[in-house]
Amino acid sequence: MPVARPETSDARVIAHVDMDCFYVQVEQRKQPELRGLPTAVVQYNEWQGGALIAVSYEARSCGVKRSMRGEEAKAACPEIQLVQVPVARGKADLNTYRSAGSEVVSILAQSGKCERASIDEVYLDLTDAAESMLADAPPESLESIDEEALKSHILGMSREDGDDFKESVRDWICRKDADRRDKLLGCGIIIVAELRKQVLKETEFSCSAGIAHNKARSYLFCMFLFPFIASIMLAKLASGMNKPAQQTVVPYSAVQELLSSLPIKKMKQLGGKLGTSLQTDLGIDTVGDLLQFSETKLQEHYGINTGTWLWNIARGISGEEVQGRLLPKSHGSGKTFPGPRALRSLSNVQHWLNQLSEELYERLSSDLEQNKRIASTLTLHASAFISKDSDSHKKFPSKSCPLRYGVTKIQEDAFNLFQAALREYMGPFGTKPQGNKKETWRITGLSVSASKIVDIPSGTSSIMRYFQGQSTIPSSSTSGCPQEHVAVTPSVSESCSEQKSVETRASIPEEDITITYTSPDLDNSYRDSDIVLEKFPCQDASCQSNEAKEFPTQSGTQTKTIGRKINNSKEKNRGMPSIVDIFKNYNASPQARQETQEDSTVSLTSNRGNLSSSTSHNSEVNQEVEDRRDTNWGYKVGEIDQSVFDELPYEIQREFRSFLRPNKRPNAGKSKSGDGSASSSIAHYFQPLKR
DNA sequence: ACGGCTGTAACT
């Protein structure tokens, strides 16, 4: 039954933390003598001094900009220090930055729901922490306010004299007659200042932050309605307003004005074509300009979903929440081969795919080791053109297949995927570069990525005991591979002159882990069967066979290898659960835990010191939040009938629509679809809370 | 024919 949410749930406190010129800071920590000097991180030094990917603030003040070449930077700022990004396997290696980012996340994750937005950005939902603080130790009760907090920028607050400035910040934070939302924001200021200091102390990295809140607009049905002020966007906006090493707050009272004059392209998601279209097609230059357009009008131009979304963000409304996700959902390794460096032979492509696959596998291995997660899909992307003009700009298709753990497996599969895609790409041309025709392919970019990463049930499960390196199911020699004749035959390998390094990889032993399940009856549901993961050293010749095999399990009961085949369309659902299915089932049962703060219990390890930390203690707190939300829902949204909806006051109906965007309604082009598309139930308007 | 390398999400 609908119950008004307690007041404490109305306003939330969201922070966006953004590391200052992060790669530069990482390099400066490694080489402290660079601190304070104009510095830039550059990759691929050979051509025009390489490309800048991060620029220190000292260098920026000399006019150095990202996406200058190294030589330009030298010209603009002769004393600039250029540091090269590490190179491994012939390509840029961002791992040091990744793990430096993890150091930061592991600190920030301790104070609330935390989302790793990118390698150097984090969102925090500090609502709980702010509420506790307000209840237990409100700012006005404190003897002194942190200096760092007093340096905050508060939008809408005049800051005239430098002297009185901190005083007025203090007053704002401690104001007794403040709105509850502002009080919470005041707590947020103090918490974020503290966090930033902690990050600095423990990692030596400085960062900037934006703090904003949201507010439930509907008090009536707020138990299932959360029309939020777009705090995530606002927090992000704010974090960029004062850099480096500063924090900015957006009180509710400042939102309107901030948005009204905000250039439309500064809004997240509007920095690209959509933003341009708003400008040129509708003459919209600021977010404020958007207000003049009706929802219907926007839907006519941009489709039902985007139109509604635009209408909402113009009013500061967004359903976005901080996701409790600390780990990436995919890993990828790629490289471009621009212009004259484009790859023109299969063996060269194979060489690079081998390099990329190695790196990918290395990262998959540490993900497995550190986070007990496995990826289940391997995808190959490439970009290409065809020499001698013709149809030069055709898209090179992406291809994916089940991911088999093991370097050589990934290398093999990646190469097979490539060849399958190449055939498709070339079509009538044929794939032979040696052919008489001059039309032949050139590869300008390659990447391999791993996705659909799922947790391995840890704890009581014995699975991890068997896990050391990799798992795989030998692929079928015939039907499985997209390019049968080429798939695993030694001749292809030998024909590649550049791939020697593959076999010299040392650190991770090449073994197979085969996932098997024991079941007396193969047609039974596998859910209840005993899942066993076994490893088979690859030295065993049987592993190198191309045929799916059966292995005995420890228990000796009948087992079946879970065979997965590349591009296998027909056999997929023939009683053979994929590893993903198994783990998904396993994970789903106790609690839907996939996107919850539970993720934070993984250890984030860094390459520097022992900063790996577990935040399980506070996952309970957050779990509580999740539970409250879930149980507050109280009933299945699908059970809400349209008639109930129709009886609501129009304003409320509108709020329903505006927040619960008519999601997943088929985007019938850009035409204004008839209306609710004959949805018989209000459920149509709901999206599950967590996607 | 240069911005390189990642990563997420929505759409179809």
Place this chain on the structure above:
DNA sequence: TAGTTACAG
């Protein structure tokens, strides 16, 4: 689902 496209840092 698999593949494409947009967006962002």
